[in-house]
Amino acid sequence: DEEGSGEWIFLDAEVLMKADEIYGTKNPTPHQVLLDTRFELPFDIPEDEAQYWTGKLERINMGIHNEFPLQDDDQRGPLPFAA
Incomplete structure (x- = not known):
């Protein structure tokens, strides 16, 4: 119920693929997104x-x-x- 402090995460420009599945990312951009997740x-x-x-x-x-x-x-x- 409580709002957290969140965490700013940099967005990466490319995804790493293996056998048609994403397994990671690379090449950070200057863009960020604020994540504040709770269940x-x-x-x-x-x-x-x-x-x-x-x-x-x-x-x-x-x-x-x-x-x-x-x-x-x-x-x-x-x-x-x-x-």
């Missing part, structure tokens, strides 16, 4: 189910932060390979 649970679910999904989202978020730590803009590289 919200539906209102009409039981409390125990809400706790389950809240815990699952928190574990996902921790995994993302551990796998892809935030970097300074000048250290940012191409996107990681998507499985």
